[in-house]
Amino acid sequence: MGAPLQLLTLALLGAAAFVNLTLPELPDVKQGLSQVQLQEPLRVYSADGALMAEFGVERRQPLTYAEFPPLLIQAFLATEDSRFFEHGGIDVVGMGRAIVNYASTGIKAQGASTITMQVTRNFFLSPEKTFKRKLAEVLLSLRVEKTLTKEQILELYLNQIFFGHRAYGVAAASTLYYGKDLAQLDVAEMAMLAGVPKAPSSSNPVTNPERALERRNYILGRMLELGFIDKSRYDTALARPDDARLHGAQVDLEAGYVAEMVRREIAEYYGEQAAKQGLRVTTTIDSRLQTAAQDAVRKALRQYERRHGYRGPEARVDLAGASEVDMDAYLEGVPQVTGLEAGLVTGFADGAAQVYLGGGRRVTLGLGQVSWARAFKNAGWRGNAPRRVADVVAKGDLIRVRLDQQGKWELSPIPAVTGVLVTVAPRDGAIQAMVSGYAYTEKSQFNRAVDMRRQPGSSFKPFIYAAALNRGWTPVSIVKDVGIRIGDWQPQDSDHRELGAIPMRKALALSRNLAAINLLQSVGVDNAAHFIRRFGFDLDPKVLGPSMALGTAETSPVKMAEGYAIFANGGYHVLPYYISRIENASGDLIYQAEPPRACADCWYRTGTEKPARTAGTAAGENPAEQVIDPRIAYQMTSMLRGVVEYGTATRALRLGRKDIVGKTGTTNDIRDSWFCGFQADFVTVAWMGFDNNEKLGRGEEGGRAALSMWTDYMEDALRDKPVAKLEAPPGMVKVKVDGSRGTESKSSTAQTEEVMEEYRLMLMGPDPDPDTGPAVAVKKKPAAAKPAAASPKGTPARAAPKSVDDLF
Template sequence: MRSRSNRMDPRSIQSSLDVRHASADACHGVQSDTLDAKTRADILGRAAGSMAHPQRTEWNLAQASDPARAGARPLPHAADAPSSAPKDNARPVSTRPVRRRSSRFPRSVFGWFVHFISSAFALPMQVALLGLVGATVFVGVTLPDLPDVEQLRNVQFKEPLRVYAADGAFMSEFGVQRRRPVALKDVPPLVIQAFLATEDSRFFEHRGVDAVGMGRAILSYLQTGTKSQGASTISMQVTRNFFLTPEKTFQRKLTEVLLTLHVEQTLTKEEILELYLNQIFFGHRAYGIGAAAALYYDKPLDQLTAAEAAMLAGIPKAPSANNPVTNPARALERRDYILGRMRELGYIDEDTYRTSLAAPDRAALHRRAPELEAGYVAEMVRAEMIRFYGEDAISQGYRVTATVDSRLQTDAQEALRTALRRYDRRHGYRGPEASLDIAGMTEADMDAHLSAATRIPGLEPALVTRVTRRGAEVYLGQGRRSTLGSRDLSWARTSRNRARWNGPKRSASNAVAVGDLIRVKRNQDGDWALTQVPAVSGALVSIDPHDGAVRALVGGYAFTGTKFNRAVDMRRQPGSSFKPFVYAAALSRGWTPASLVKDVAVKLPRRERWNPKNADHKELGPIRLRQALALSRNLASINLLQSLGIDAAQDYIRRFGFGPEAMPQGLSMVLGTGELSPVKLAEGYAVFANGGYHVIPYFIERIEDADGRVVFQANPPSACRDCWFKTGDGSATTRGTEPTRMAERVIDPRTAFQMTSLLREVVEHGTATRAKKLERPDIVGKTGTTNDYRDAWFAGYQADFVTVAWMGFDDFGKLGRGEGGGKAALGMWVDFMREALADRPIATLDLPAGLIEVRVDPARGVETGSKNGILEYVQEEFRTEAESAPVAVADRSRGGPSRSVNRSAPRVMDDLF
């Protein structure tokens, strides 16, 4: 043979020889298996003579000249053939060549096939044949399992869940992928051309698979042995991104080719290109060209320059390596290459090309910062969306409008943070968050330590670098330095017990030390001052009493510091803030604000070890209900519950939406020994604020899908908005503008009126007099303090807001003596309500029908004709002309005090009736 590539396999040659011998036998009509030895030798001799004839074929020459090369034993000559006859008797060997049918004309298809595969083309043909068979099998097996490409017509791109306040302020965004889908008609031609230039310049010419590119990729693989080129067209990338994995295997590539051909038959080129531009990844969680333009250049697509379009087109090939933010040099090189391709393809002219090359790149991350900081509310929305729509809710592009008002939410956060810092400062400096050895540290080293500190809004981490008698120098990071004066450090004290009021002050020189990691905050003068992250926690929630809409909610100092939402998820004892519900039960069963109860020790069975006392450890004797609630007298309240009956009280209190956890069995219930969350307590107080209707707090106003269709609109049961309070010169009516869905009225409006009057007394002359600084007669509320000052509450309302404030330690530590609801929590409540009511007119209540005004002697609690008496309103059906025992009158009411209680308190004294 002339070349290595045309050599035949030895086994193939031997097989061919066998065929030829068999053919020769057939031509002579001889049955080889019946021949004797002599005849067999004669035939072999003639065959050998034929092989030695000068007209034998080329491949026979090769075999005869090199038997070993042919992979067979040398053919025997006539002289070597075994024979029993003497040599002189041997038949002469004919020199005439054996006549055979021409090889160019096989006698059958099978013969032609055998001859062809025995030729010089056998090896390539076998490879091609095997490849064809393998491909056929692969297509037959794979094709039925391929996904239905029709689903590409209805692709739902993953978009983040976005949360907005009621006034449209952006609050938060949830989801791994940032995306802004755009229609192809809204993508400028320049942007499309940039992607075609770098990804697939023949996109509109091929049918999904580019033969030129595929050949180039195969050649590269044969030369290098690595799969460095995928020859992926835009159509193939769409197929891979939606249906396949990015692994580089031949099986995946063949599957990709099959799917791509199907995609090209199903969709138009424009549809494929639109899918591509909206699906590709650009780094930093940005998917799609719309999101990429906003992220890197903060521009809409139609404002991108040629240089910016080329920069964006270069990112998808390697989002990390070609990123203009993380690797600007590599990205710039890639941009310039694409600009060159755009010029070669005629997409841009020479002037544009040169101008774009010279243009500096100004790419930066332009993430949309929240316009409203409301992490706790946003997290509530996220959890609720997942609860109703499943885990996919955060990637379906839902737009949720919450009920919170951005101004009120900001005021609530500031009020809570101010209250917690104020408390923390009253109880001294606890020391630095960490102490570091900064000797030899560079600014970069200090920056690393500062960046590791938890980010708390308004409280900047800083490192003390120098301390003098006049103050301290601090490093704030990023090269910023400042000085803290002695006045800014003078409040710092040693750590002390939380229950103590005072502690030794530290001088300015030893308040901090070099290497201390501290917190600083801007003061009113704009200078930095020493502060600390409060150890105490707090919560504040404010709802609309008409329908329960949450207008502001804060679950802690900062959502970045702790995700635990104390406004909703916390359960704490409400203390005396629970008393109004027991008092309302008494009013509904015949007691009046002027009824007398004795503020004396309660006689309990000997087996009871509970020994309740008043906060001041004093007993006032018989006092009116108004005084008992205003001064938050524990003993008077217990005696009232004992007279009313625990079962009767619980039946009534359930109307406010409270469950068993809020109403433990026993007289301690009136002292707030159950457990409630701030938002649940606000739900109860809303019944008083709206005239007796039970509304359920809610925080989602509207939900829209990715296409802007409203899929949910809140329509909660509501109270009559103008049937209770009147504002300005207007007047409340019993009709008013009623909502489409009326909430259930659970208590008599007259009881709500009386309770509002009693709670106003708390502000005027009781435990909440600090609220008088607001100078508004329309605010009412009740303080609450639990044993050992572990919880401080204030729950109150006005015509438009029911607000509950709480302060305490998460570990149930003591707040300290004097840190009750009238101080720790009320300050927070007042700060919020001051801002919330800044533009609201004074609201007053009209007297509901069925209440009668009487004048009462404040000392004796009896009706009097004296002008020195105080005015009270009592329910009409409970008034009689005759003076009789109040219990008897109360018994004539519907239900009356429970007779099942073994009453040890004195009988209620009330001579009004």
């Protein structure tokens, strides 16, 4: 027997032995492929289907075979496996060519791999280049061909192959490199993508465009050779320049803070790997409201900056000898902020600043575009108005610019001040809009709406007043807006005045501090705290005291919205939530929110039909707990309307609506500016302040800084919505009262007040017994009690009789 024959015999025997030993160890192809789960990013959507964010290491958009354009499939077959539909998983011709190549060169090649073999290797084997692994690949490929159809194999292949830059699958690659769906690609782009998998990290059209272009042209030639395209189409594609670049996720709606909340929630409940399982999360965010909220916050923060002056450039750069390439490299490292473009001041010409924005773009800033930028000194002091552009910016300044309404570029720095705006649906607590700063960036991810703890100031007073109503007071009960000393603390009102005895309604509308403190003292701190906890506030017993009336207990904007929602929906406690539903990668529902819901039809009305006034909910709904008497909610809504009509929030009258109510809030030294308000459909809380608790400055109270943000937003939110009407719930009676005394009156000038019928005869503000609750109404009109001085040792002073017996 000759040597060649002996070698062949030994080879066959060795192969047979390998097959016998290897077959039992090979994975179960059928079971393995049935369990294949292609990694996909976590996608977050708004309630109306707008993409808010994608999370996950891999970018992938799996499609079915029928969704791949036929010409795209032909491009891949032309370069990877032109006989794919003819062979049974092993291309004998290609394998023979590879063996001859190895015999002549001694170099192992991968040229014999079919698409089936690549699928087999990627799903079952390692990428090592050994004959043992290659033989296992061949055996498994034969099994794969018997298990799946050709179309199924191609579907796996096109969805799984790597294209560089974390893109897996050709659909994701199309979006990444061209910003297009597959159906929008032309022949040249299809050929370019088909050439990437051979060397995805080093020869993709972004990393190495020259090499990628050579590969593309080779594939176009193969497509012509195989008859997939004609000569005319080939010439057109060959002449086409490639414009591939990296495209970010095609986000439809800017809502980074909410999207990050979703990511964390999914990771907590489903594990970190959930970000790769293609979950689709639908939030409660309304695209229209979210956009309006973002616009309102940004406008308010920019306006604040203009009122208080320019704080200078973000950085100063030495531009001596710098080229456009150098400046481009520098600007690429500057964080992007929506609507505010970063630029470098390169010099001056004809009195205008020359600003380089990157990519060869240059703009100029004249005096009119920087005239607002008086130098910031402190919250209450600005420098002189600039007389030339050079008074504001200098060469090498890193600045921000934006297009104004006239299409001119203007100086517009990232505001140092920040703000929050959150809207909650009063019926079920759905968070419909949430903005927690000027922009969500890598350096600004703190979610102030949820995680911030700040004093709410006077915006907390309505809960004190509601506690008083719960104990028997009425909106016309008289409270004392007079000085009080508690230990070393002697609070004052901002105007340093005392109004004396005034009705509760007026005290709340004018946000009188002394009146609120005296009222809390009369109600009792413990009684008030016990009641206020019904609104969802976690009041630490260690911080309870008279100062609670001024909003010194720290809380978050979302918590304030949760509390105000109870006034807005007639007394039901709904819980703010932001995830509506979750689906897996196959579209199967795995979670559906079932939030507690307030009564659907027993509060506001917008047409002629009256509210049903029943606490029932639709079949299958989860009823919310009713935590306060609806009559208290009605009275508080009425009192809060006074804040808008003649109190501290009259700027809201510009909306021209009678169904908006709310309360301003300002903390000591004007460090926080709040406005919390609602309408039948929306509970919206606005806040402005500095993260470092810096002073906002004179004139930035809640009635200006926060309220301007709130009204700008609500103007958009309420557009085309009918005015809602609120009628008194059962158990209320109309009484003519003397507004200055809080007593019933028959005078023609007396005002009409609606009070709970059981307290009709106690219009002077009976002081209920802290143990037994509201005093019992008597037939005789109670005599006026003498004002009591502040009690020693912090004992609450009483403004009215403790009980009925004290009247006599």
